[in-house]
Amino acid sequence: MDVPLFVPVRKTGCADALRVFRTPDGARTAVAFTSPVRLALVLGADQPWIRLCEPALRALLRDIGVPGIVIDPQAASSQPAPHAAA
Template sequence: MCLFRYEDDPEPEERVPAGLLYVPVRPGRGAEAVIRLFRTPLGARTAVGFTSTDRLAATLGEGRPYIRLSESLLRELCEPLGAGLVTIDPTLSAAPAAPAAAPAEPRQPGRLPARAV
């Protein structure tokens, strides 16, 4: 919280509006596009918008289709679908998949593995 108020910054506590966002879409019927909805880590439905195409590509991959919408319009379109939350510039939070470990050699019943002496 800012304790000082400056003349050139009349509302220092206000969040800067995101402006137009790059919103990922998927193909719909015919030529229309459908806004993609996602889930938060806790499972809530959310609409997603990115502030640049580079951020969209870094999170979802290259060549993903998108449309340009304002944050308020995105929220208005998605609220009736149960996605009242809008997430801006999310990042992938899952750890990269590790290669599968090689299966251990099966043991023969009743025999102990050999030990080095």
């Protein structure tokens, strides 16, 4: 049986859209949490979410070209990581 994951979304009119984040090196990724409490601790109690199993989340991510999932991150950012000057 697949473990449910709690995935942050953005409300867009009548639909929900997955929130995409950035890793510290700037790569696009999704985040998912093992409980709504963990999600609220990182993203705030007002953050909307949906519940998905991992295979369903991976299928959605594949459609939008996002390769990874970070489960239960301690901090998350939806802003691009700054690039170091060469």
